[in-house]
Amino acid sequence: MIDCLFCRIASKEARAEIVHEDPEVVAFRDIRPQAPVHLLIVPRRHIESLADAGEADAALLARILLVAKDLAIREGIDARGWRLVTNRGRGAGQSVFHLHFHLLGGRGMSWPPG
Ligand code: 5GP
Numbered sequence: 001m002i003d004c005l006f007c008r009i010a011s012k013e014a015r016a017e018i019v020h021e022d023p024e025v026v027a028f029r030d031i032r033p034q035a036p037v038h039l040l041i042v043p044r045r046h047i048e049s050l051a052d053a054g055e056a057d058a059a060l061l062a063r064i065l066l067v068a069k070d071l072a073i074r075e076g077i078d079a080r081g082w083r084l085v086t087n088r089g090r091g092a093g094q095s096v097f098h099l100h101f102h103l104l105g106g107r108g109m110s111w112p113p114g
């Protein structure tokens with residue numbers, strides 16, 4: 001049995017400010033926001049990272065992208081622009097090993113990211 005923070009948030013065993021949920025996908029506010037809007041979008045099902053997703057997850061991954069752009073509109077960050085990012089592996093900054101996409105917006109963002 002894995003003990004996974006985002007599995008627990010998705011099943012409501014752990015608290016978070018949830019902004020979207022459907023049968024496959026949950027989105028909630030990051031506890032340490034790096035922008036005025038900083039959401040985490042996750043599949044309910046445990047997948048460690050994007051590198052662990054397969055062909056069978058194609059519809060789920062597409063669903064996450066569609067949820068992200070809908071949330072950007074709902075959160076009022078669409079006009080200014082927003083960023084969707086996933087960290088795969090410790091070297092890229094992944095600290096929670098349940099696939100998640102950061103939706104960041106509400107401020108200008110530089111490129112390349114750090
Ligand atoms: P990563 O570093 O793995 O790409 O992103 C993990 C994110 O999860 C971080 O931005 C971190 O602030 C967020 N996080 C860690 N613990 C919690 C928590 O208990 N609740 C919420 N809402 N976010 C968390």
Ligand code: ZN
Binds near residue numbers: 004008045047098
């Ligand atoms: Zn998990």
